[in-house]
Amino acid sequence: MPDSADAATPPPTHASDLPVAVIGAGPIGLSAAANLLEQGLTPIVFERGESVGAAVREWAHIRLFSPWQYNIDPAARRLLEPTGWTEPRPTALPYGRELVEAYLEPLAAIPAIRETLHFMNTVTAVTRLGMDKTRTKDRDTTPFLVRVSSPGGTTDHVVRAVIDASGTWGQPNPLGQAGLPAPGEEAVSELLTSALPDVVGAERDRFAGRTAMVVGAGHSAANTLINLGQVSRNEPGTRVLWAVRGSGSAQRLYGGGDLDGLPARGALGSRLKSLVEDGVVELITDFTITSLARSGSRLAVTASTPDGVRILDVDVLVPATGFRPDLGILRELRLELDPAVEAPRALGPLIDPEFHSCGTVPAHGADVLAHPEKDFYLVGMKSYGRAPTFLLATGYEQVRSVTAAIAGDTEAASRLQLDLPETGVCSTDLGGSCDAPAVPLTDADAAVAADLGGCCSAPELLTIGVPTGTAHGRSGDPDC
Known part of the structure; x- marks a missing residue:
């Protein structure tokens, strides 16, 4: 790769030989890498942090509401099982630290995944090779150019598609x-x-x-x-x-x-x-x-x-006012975003927290997440913009569908299978938290939960995210 952004890496003869860029090495980003590998595609993952799960490590002391059985991507599990990895007890509620140490780190250690990871690599822009936002001719068949800043300098990477799983953790809503x-x-x-x-x-x-x-x-x-x-x-x-x-x-x-x-x-x-x-x-x-x-x-x-x-x-x-997506790096792309929540336009009405809760958001994939910019997708928390109703399991299904679409398997991309139970409280201020770093459960909380019937005896899908607050205008953080 060149050390300067003055010259991008020459694209291969066929665009299909190019890698797919994944922005972010958190749970959804690594899920994207696993699913791309399963589709026979080559991922290249850019992570601004020093390791996988950099954002999760910042709330490592927080326990999730969702049990392990919903926190592991199926494609990632298929990669992990042959390595002798011991899957955590399905009904246990992990802390953020455990999510990293028992799942993300073992997944990142698998050679096929490890070779795709580029740490301390911050994506500063995504565009089309040789054309800005205003150019239309041959746009859909032109590779993407992803500009990345690292300790070694600035590098341009040419890729066939881009999956932005960078989340919203680094973009907190202001207090005013x-x-x-x-x-x-x-x-x-x-x-x-x-x-x-x-x-x-x-x-x-x-x-x-x-x-x-x-x-x-x-x-x-x-x-x-x-x-x-x-x-x-x-x-x-x-x-x-x-x-x-x-x-x-x-x-x-x-x-x-x-x-x-x-x-x-x-x-x-x-x-x-x-x-x-x-x-x-x-x-x-x-x-x-x-x-x-x-x-x-x-x-x-x-x-x-x-x-x-x-x-x-x-x-x-x-x-604790929530988060919002960083859209600045995508300025040269043709996006269609919902004017209220800043999610993909077709997804916005389905997740607007004023009308929908965690359990009423339907399963959705590539069709709903698509933009006018072909083969570019927002997934995970960032796909939900400012809405705080995101579920980790939803993100895994997004990624499965999107990677199938990039691979050209339209049938698999449109076949959605995700059952989200209605919680009945997500539309309220406190109960509506269904966002990024999930909300914690202390040991004392666990005891209370047991008295209420036990969250481990009948686990439900839960959110992973950082709560935002309705009190501050439907931010992208998990406090509804």
């Missing part, structure tokens, strides 16, 4: 109103955490004995609030504030409780409700952040409320 950053937000970034901080573990000292504010109304917010409740009861002086933009009944924030099809998730909402009722967590509704500023060593959060301007000083703020 109307989808914009709050004035001063960037200047106080060191007083803000990630969406899912390790409150009871590595980052405990940042919260113990301090005032913490969690902003958001989804599962990631709930998880952090429950963990902060534990810290508060053990560390005097710890104050926990929960700010949401929405108003109305607080019951909507707690999800389906024991009516949830996933007992573990229902238990999460029930525990959060108890913390609020007991005064451990102070719930503040109708709270629209208008500015952030330093107040000595603390953070002054200014908000608009029905009673006027309110200013609260906190020591640390957790922005």
Whole structure:
């Protein structure tokens, strides 16, 4: 490969001999690689991180709601089984760390997969070889050019198709109103955490004995609030504030409780409700952040409320406001996106969280994910744009169909087989979390879940993602 972007790798004589580019080496990206290999195609996977599952490692302390049987791609399983790999117990609920160590790392170690992986490779642009967005003649038969930045420089790769499985984790929604950053937000970034901080573990000292504010109304917010409740009861002086933009009944924030099809998730909402009722967590509704500023060593959060301007000083703020897709690298491609959720146009109405829950989104594949740009596909969390209803199992079915379409097997691409149970709560603020880094389940939550009937005895499909919050405008994070 050339070290400079001035000259792209000359394409082979036949476009069919070119590899298929996969952007991202998370669960969906590795699923794409496995399915491409099964189709007889050559994948080339670009991962901006240092290893597979880079985003998952950032929420390694979080336990998923979905059991193992739904977290492993069938094509990946077929690659792993001959290696002597021991599949985790199907009904167990893995932590993010276990998802990486017990599944992604063994999959990445298989020679056929390992040879496709390019770490510390950031895709900066995707276009057609020798033509920009305005050129039409021979567009569908012209290979793609994928520009990649790495420690060794910038390289252009010529490929036959592109599968973008880069997710949304690196694109958090801002804290301000109307989808914009709050004035001063960037200047106080060191007083803000990630969406899912390790409150009871590595980052405990940042919260113990301090005032913490969690902003958001989804599962990631709930998880952090429950963990902060534990810290508060053990560390005097710890104050926990929960700010949401929405108003109305607080019951909507707690999800389906024991009516949830996933007992573990229902238990999460029930525990959060108890913390609020007991005064451990102070719930503040109708709270629209208008500015952030330093107040000595603390953070002054200014908000608009029905009673006027309110200013609260906190020591640390957790922005559990969701995520959105990075579409900048795709500027030279011809895309059709839903104007509301920024998903492929045909998919948008099927996943709009104002009308659909995790269980009511139908199985969909290449036909629904297609764009005017032939052989380019968004899959996984990024395909859902700002909608927070994505399921890991849905992503695996997307990839199976898309790779079949790229291989020319239209019959397999159109044959969709995915049964998603209705959870009954995903359309609510808290219960609607069906996004990227899934919401956690502590050991205490597991005990509550067992009392509710046991999530391991009758596992259901669950989400993997980072919750976003309806309170902040249907972001792509898992808090609906």
